[in-house]
Amino acid sequence: MATQTIAEAAQKIVTPETLIYAAKQSQRCLTVPLPLRRAIKKYLREQEEPYMKRKVLRLSQSFNEIKNVNLQLATTTSREIVEHPLKSLEQSKRWKITSSYGDIGLTYRDEETIAYVASRMPAVYSACYRVLKEVSRRLPGFSPTKVLDFGAGTGSAFWALQEVWPKSLEKVNIIEPSQSMQRAGQRLIQGLKDLPLIHSYDSIQALSKDISKSERGHDLVIASYVLGEIPSIKDRITILRQLWDQTQDVLVLVEPGTPHGSSIIAQMRSYILWMEERKHRKSSKKNNEVCKDLITEKAGAFVVAPCPHDGTCPLVKSGKYCHFVQRLERTSSQRAYKRSKGEPLRGFEDEKFSYVVFRRGPRPREPWPLDGITFDTLKEQQAKRNPEDLEIDYEDWLKLQEADDDAPREVDAIRRYESDGLETDGDGEDDNEEVKETEEETEIADLGGGWGRIVFMPIRRGKQVTMNVCRSIKRDASEGEFARMVVTKSKNPALHRQAKRSIWGDLWPF
Template structure:
């Protein structure tokens, strides 16, 4: 398991890049880029080294934390998984590559694809200081075109990039990502209703093509949630001094919300019986939690204090965590939440 914090060498290199730059200018650049992203814009708005550094200082820690959380969930479900090759699609400053390098000591080949030259330059500069990524193979060009020509990899990651494409291109992208996946594909999007819809559409498409869900879902059935509900999770991460200055905030941490799915070629041998879909309500008399269960149904369960063993286990449940069979109380199959 890996921590949600950027590797120290990457963090130090980013802060060194800020030396001599106006924090006010960096803040303005970061705000402009964030506004473009919230509006569904692509990374083309990051047009200079100063843009890339401002973006990376503000967004790279949160994106890294989200990808790290997803990889930890994957490792929990598949502790035997030892990929040797990574394909990072829409890699930006290489965030997912750094997270995968921390998660899997087995990785020997790192390839990245992106169309943004200044993000690629920053990624290569950061990688030069990370011994695992010294030989990062980063191809510059239209992501869809480069993906068509890329060799398959054991682990393929598309992190925060599906939303940059027109809706008309997303189905073809998902199909190609799956073609390039030898073993496991990880898709990560912002934890918004729109981000969830992008993830769930790709999930349904690829299950129909033969994929199996490793995480977060404990099943391959259709998602049981219906609007206005949506499946998302959160990862807390510490903010650096530079991060707080550029974002103009005082809080020493932030919670990055994300939606994701990890899909595998082969069925996962041991799935959890449930996944916690929201922060549990902890009370003196009981713990109540919303769970996605292995039969494809979302349920709200209440574990009373009188059931001492189950209650003690339920008090340790976290949003996004897997629930082991021994820790799930008996629940009526018809009790569902849509």
């Protein structure tokens, strides 16, 4: 049989008409699922805690104190970890740390836990959902059955997992040293149906002792909003290695979208890629070719998202930091307990986050999205039009105008509060039967390279769109660059139409 060329294969994967759907990864304004909103409201009602606004404010101040402590760490230690990971690691305890992250970070008692559920849990859920949703889109055949949630807190990542892969989850191991957080998480999921088997632990060491070595492989390991609470960089590296050992397929790290959170993600990204590259180099030196081939198939790691390449981050020396934003409609509890600075509290909030997703194994080699695809310029498109297509019936045109005038206007997301009534309707028996809006079908974006990432919001001026894109400059995705791109309607109407619809965090086919 004749083999297909790369260009022919690419045309079957992506066409100019489907590019815009394949590139769409971000969510414009996310609404927290009805079961979670009801669970939070029920939990807060049961607590009957006075001075809730004061407790939420105190929790926010605690987060700021932790951030200030982390910023006081010596930059030389951070630089040493990234540039000489093995040397720095040998000077510390490689596999064991004496205290759990909760002891050296923020200790959550009942008061902090209640304030966290009221103010932060929906926002953390939205960031986790956004990241996990992209993992499901970019890895269409990936359906995790066994999951490890490190630093689970009150279960924000667990709720996102249930929303993205509701039918595949069979077992979830939760690591959370705060007993108050564990109790809150258990209360919030009471009444949910078809839950997977859940086991709770207070440390990675407790998990390792409870299960055998053969059972430590998890399809998905996620650590969200936890590494930043560990002041010691060496302890972060130690925990990262432990999490990577527990990972059989995909590892997800999520941190706040601050310069410090982005720095943590960049450090963890560099370390994992360096460690796996070092293993690969060692295996390549062996003389046994059969053994080398087996190791090569299983060893290695690559970045699924957000980076389109596995090289050095091009933003490190640019004075900018890689982060993204997810807008969410505030729940009634958030609007009730959060304070605003002299102005009415908005109906939405923007959660900024940084993240990285790793997968074990070598990066798949697939054709780039624009291979074999040609685009017409605006003049070429106009030249191909038939005169009959330009004729407009005046009566049909009037009907279209009347239809447009009668069409209901779209309401801004910040003023939508209709969902509040649903939080108290019913007795909770149908929490899992929330009616979901039909989402637009999205094409799959392959991982073979060529898909850049839009960083920061595109700027639209007239008939041109300017974007900051992080993209791969080599076919093997070993090196990348941060480029400023300008797309004009005259040169490429199809890509210009896509650029107008693209937002911060979407993919770009270059």
